[in-house]
Amino acid sequence: MNALHYVRWRAWFVALCTLIVLICLGLLAARGALLLAHRPAELGLNHPDIAAAFWLGLRFDLKHLSVLLGPWLLLSLLFYRTPAGAWRFFSALFWLYSAWLLLLVNLFSVVNHYYFAFYQSPINALFFGLQEDDTQAVLTTVWADFPVIGLVLLILGLSCSQWWLARKVQRQLLPPPSPSSTSTPSSTPTPSKLRFALYALTAVVVFTGLGRGSLGTFPLRTQHMNVSTNSFINQLIPSGAHALHLAHKERQRDHIGNDPLVLVHRAGFSSWQEAARVCGLPTLTASNGQDKNGQQLPIRLASTQQKQGPSSPSSNASEAKPVSKTATTDSSLLFAPTPMLPAATAQPPHVVVALMESWGRHLLDYDDPETNDMLGRLRPWLSEKGDYFPRAVSAQNGTHASLEALLLDTPITPLMQSSHGYQQYDSSRLLPYKEQGYKTIFLTAGSAGWRQLDPTLLRQGFDEIYDEIAIKERYPEAENHTWGVDDEWMFLYAQDLLKEAEDKGEKVVLFMLSVTNHPPYRVPASYQPAPLSTEPIRTVMAADAQLGQAILQTYEYANDALGGFLDGLEQSGLLAKTLVAATGDHTNRSIFVYPDSTQLHYKYGVPLWFYIPPAYQGPEHAAIDRQQWSSHQDLFPTLWAHSLSAQPVPLNGGRNLFATTADQLDGIENPDNQHNRAFGTPMALSFISEAGGRGFSISHDGAVVNAFDPTYLEWDSNHSLQPTQTPSAALQAQAQRTKACLALSDWRIRQQARQKP
Numbered sequence: 001m002n003a004l005h006y007v008r009w010r011a012w013f014v015a016l017c018t019l020i021v022l023i024c025l026g027l028l029a030a031r032g033a034l035l036l037a038h039r040p041a042e043l044g045l046n047h048p049d050i051a052a053a054f055w056l057g058l059r060f061d062l063k064h065l066s067v068l069l070g071p072w073l074l075l076s077l078l079f080y081r082t083p084a085g086a087w088r089f090f091s092a093l094f095w096l097y098s099a100w101l102l103l104l105v106n107l108f109s110v111v112n113h114y115y116f117a118f119y120q121s122p123i124n125a126l127f128f129g130l131q132e133d134d135t136q137a138v139l140t141t142v143w144a145d146f147p148v149i150g151l152v153l154l155i156l157g158l159s160c161s162q163w164w165l166a167r168k169v170q171r172q173l174l175p176p177p178s179p180s181s182t183s184t185p186s187s188t189p190t191p192s193k194l195r196f197a198l199y200a201l202t203a204v205v206v207f208t209g210l211g212r213g214s215l216g217t218f219p220l221r222t223q224h225m226n227v228s229t230n231s232f233i234n235q236l237i238p239s240g241a242h243a244l245h246l247a248h249k250e251r252q253r254d255h256i257g258n259d260p261l262v263l264v265h266r267a268g269f270s271s272w273q274e275a276a277r278v279c280g281l282p283t284l285t286a287s288n289g290q291d292k293n294g295q296q297l298p299i300r301l302a303s304t305q306q307k308q309g310p311s312s313p314s315s316n317a318s319e320a321k322p323v324s325k326t327a328t329t330d331s332s333l334l335f336a337p338t339p340m341l342p343a344a345t346a347q348p349p350h351v352v353v354a355l356m357e358s359w360g361r362h363l364l365d366y367d368d369p370e371t372n373d374m375l376g377r378l379r380p381w382l383s384e385k386g387d388y389f390p391r392a393v394s395a396q397n398g399t400h401a402s403l404e405a406l407l408l409d410t411p412i413t414p415l416m417q418s419s420h421g422y423q424q425y426d427s428s429r430l431l432p433y434k435e436q437g438y439k440t441i442f443l444t445a446g447s448a449g450w451r452q453l454d455p456t457l458l459r460q461g462f463d464e465i466y467d468e469i470a471i472k473e474r475y476p477e478a479e480n481h482t483w484g485v486d487d488e489w490m491f492l493y494a495q496d497l498l499k500e501a502e503d504k505g506e507k508v509v510l511f512m513l514s515v516t517n518h519p520p521y522r523v524p525a526s527y528q529p530a531p532l533s534t535e536p537i538r539t540v541m542a543a544d545a546q547l548g549q550a551i552l553q554t555y556e557y558a559n560d561a562l563g564g565f566l567d568g569l570e571q572s573g574l575l576a577k578t579l580v581a582a583t584g585d586h587t588n589r590s591i592f593v594y595p596d597s598t599q600l601h602y603k604y605g606v607p608l609w610f611y612i613p614p615a616y617q618g619p620e621h622a623a624i625d626r627q628q629w630s631s632h633q634d635l636f637p638t639l640w641a642h643s644l645s646a647q648p649v650p651l652n653g654g655r656n657l658f659a660t661t662a663d664q665l666d667g668i669e670n671p672d673n674q675h676n677r678a679f680g681t682p683m684a685l686s687f688i689s690e691a692g693g694r695g696f697s698i699s700h701d702g703a704v705v706n707a708f709d710p711t712y713l714e715w716d717s718n719h720s721l722q723p724t725q726t727p728s729a730a731l732q733a734q735a736q737r738t739k740a741c742l743a744l745s746d747w748r749i750r751q752q753a754r755q756k757p
Contacts, residue, residue: 359584376560
């Protein structure tokens with residue numbers, strides 16, 4: 001055996017092992033930084049589960065590094081006996097690869113740290129939505145909010161140091177240069193061929209074992225990433241690169257696939273009809289289309305051709321092709337008529353929905369009109385003039401995802417941006433209005449080019465789309481910022497649209513998306529904030545005092561602008577014939593930290609507010625419990641019930657929030673009293689994947705996280721959610737209904753998305 005071959009291979013192999021150790025130390029430091037920077041105040045550093053999380057994280061690190069670097073070990077054995085030039089070529093390729101690997105690993109460690117600071121989660125599927133955002137705006141936000149130069153220097157410095165140390169180890173183990181290329185220090189023992197083969201085989205076996213991650217029957221897998229009941233501790237396990245890999249897999253899970261019943265079957269139901277029954281919807285069959293009393297339901301598809309309205313300044317509606325849908329599908333059975341509404345028949349009202357950027361509910365707990373005015377002109381509307389449901393949660397945890405969930409009732413996102421966005425869905429919340437002759441308008445203070453809102457929304461039932469360009473044309477004095485124009489100008493434009501529609505005798509559905517309450521946080525120079533102080537939230541605030549003050553100001557500004565819009569409608573007389581709903585797309589993710597599922601109601605809590613003019617209210621309106629749990633799924637069912645007369649609307653897990661319990665239970669064919677008990681208890685349903693599981697629900701009985709492998713939480717005496725291993729029968733029934741409703745919504749979208757438009 002040539003001694004030089006062995007010496008150079010041994011030097012390279014030790015350097016390879018050194019590189020792995022250095023990367024693991026870097027990832028260990030990243031976990032430590034995440035723990036120190038973001039751990040909940042009540043979590044002590046001596047908690048025994050922390051050590052378990054770090055150990056499991058190291059095992060995953062070694063697993064992934066073995067997979068990424070193990071092939072180089074096999075290649076080194078192929079190059080083992082090659083001439084010096086070939087070996088130098090192999091070594092150069094390896095060190096070039098290792099440099100890129102170090103840069104990426106360290107980059108995603110830093111990204112994961114700051115992603116956690118903003119989203120209170122390791123990198124997840126929302127990360128991939130960043131590429132579909134306004135790139136310039138995202139870069140501006142990152143530059144304004146993060147120490148970009150310092151972080152780049154940190155990543156480069158750490159990567160270069162690790163690379164240099166590993167290279168130094170290799171050089172020190174190589175023989176010094178000599179005139180003879182075959183000379184080797186006499187002190188270096190040369191193993192026999194058999195012994196070297198054993199060395200090499202042992203190295204391969206060790207790398208294979210590390211790549212497997214376990215000596216047990218099953219390899220180390222994602223399902224093992226749970227060492228504690230504290231979800232923050234569990235979130236320490238994946239490195240940034242590992243979290244990115246898991247996020248990619250999560251995004252892939254939302255691909256349509258070939259089996260529309262995949263989630264229905266996973267939920268344990270034999271058919272979508274069974275899921276619909278357990279969800280609490282009328283039991284229908286494709287053969288009769290009747291309810292349990294034998295009454296024929298007017299169950300036709302919502303539209304045969306999409307109406308096209310005049311083009312807007314920001315879009316060309318003529319470019320959107322009308323979508324035909326004449327073939328009846330099974331989901332056409334999931335329709336039921338709204339009640340007869342004499343007022344809506346005599347005078348159909350306008351309908352306005354405001355989706356407010358980052359309008360979280362938690363901050364309102366610290367509102368004080370004298371010292372911490374969070375509401376401005378919105379105050380009387382939330383406290384006296386409308387109906388405020390404070391116990392509401394968002395359908396998703398991102399703006400675009402919540403927008404899709406509100407408009408299409410889809411748990412699969414992004415949907416409209418894919419080829420499936422060319423399909424028109426019968427679950428659309430707009431199509432029932434279009435059937436009754438409404439004009440549908442989308443208005444945003446941002447860009448209609450963001451996430452391709454124009455033209456995708458034109459395919460989903462909107463006639464006209466207006467954005468910051470149209471607003472600036474009408475109001476040149478409107479001030480621009482990173483994401484668009486300030487909200488007050490959007491609301492002024494909205495008033496103009498409603499007045500113009502009223503003058504023309506048109507009835508309008510107007511859906512608005514605000515943008516100001518978004519990082520980088522700032523308010524227009526002309527706005528003078530009311531008294532605000534971060535002192536009441538100082539002990540629980542995740543942001544520093546300066547950032548916290550900026551967040552409070554934009555939060556107050558957006559609320560005040562919404563209140564000014566409502567004041568304007570009232571003064572013009574339009575409010576008497578206009579239904580208004582307002583909610584947040586998600587919570588503000590920069591000011592509070594929610595370490596685990598015990599604070600679901602805060603982590604995903606958003607205000608849900610309605611104004612129903614007296615002429616369109618039912619007799620039960622005043623007696624309704626406004627403390628019931630609700631969600632985005634309930635927004636349009638509530639509006640439909642007060643604005644559409646005898647109009648077929650798509651059924652889902654949502655409900656009319658002003659219906660009595662008896663109304664909700666009417667028509668449900670289910671002898672299981674526990675199920676009826678659960679359905680009688682108002683439940684808020686969300687599509688959000690919390691703690692790695694699909695969807696959650698929350699009610700007065702407690703919360704269910706991931707109904708497909710449920711974690712149960714019940715309310716304690718302090719009105720906090722706590723995990724329980726012995727859930728009540730009502731909470732178990734809630735889990736069944738949650739699973740059924742999620743599976744049903746998933747099936748409805750999948751079976752239509754697979755059809756060609």
